Amino acid sequence: MVAFQDLDPLDLHKLLQESVDDLVLVDVRTPAEVARGTIPGAQPIPLHLLPVSAGSLDKAHPVVFYCQSGARSLQACMYLQQQGHDKLYNLRGGIMAWARNGLPIAPADKQAP
Template sequence: MTRRALLGFLALPLLLAACGPKGSYKDVPPEELYRALALGAVVVDVRTPGEFAQGHVPGAINLPVEEVARWADQIPKDKPVYLYCHSGNRSRRAAEYLARKGYTNLYNVVGGVLAIERAGYPLVR
């Protein structure tokens, strides 16, 4: 294989990735989540139903990250969507998945419920 052919072959995955949907998400603190609640943002708790029942953000819907492939297409693309979990790890994974599907209006709450409680924001119990 010539050097030129090899370079072309190696560049193919990058080219294919560039052709796919381009999404993104932003990491935000709990303060931004609670400001967005007042503006009608969609809030998704990606924890398990048991964790959700122990306390969740007012108005949040429970869509476990383990089932993200099933519910991803139900999330609106025309509204801000805030994702959170216990510590921010599962919600980041959900945000990355949705971003790969072309979502751009995504926000991951850094620190999740732990940060929300530490900041003194209310949870529904």
């Protein structure tokens, strides 16, 4: 049973504009990749640190993972599904698809705390 689903970049953008307060956006790329820019409002948790950081993600809140192309964020979804999370989303195509759709990318120093 799949407890997560893919999100299209335009659908994610719409959700973020609607200010879905409990939506958590997580960037699982490396710090070097994050330094090139992020989706506004994302919190960075590199994929290799997810096992030690997973406890900070509330199971009651939907979590959207993204990476460069969608492969690592898919792994993040599968891992958290095994940990009992059921409101998980993978940004299909990652930040590359986000950028191809002309959606905003914030400098790394402008991301939410």
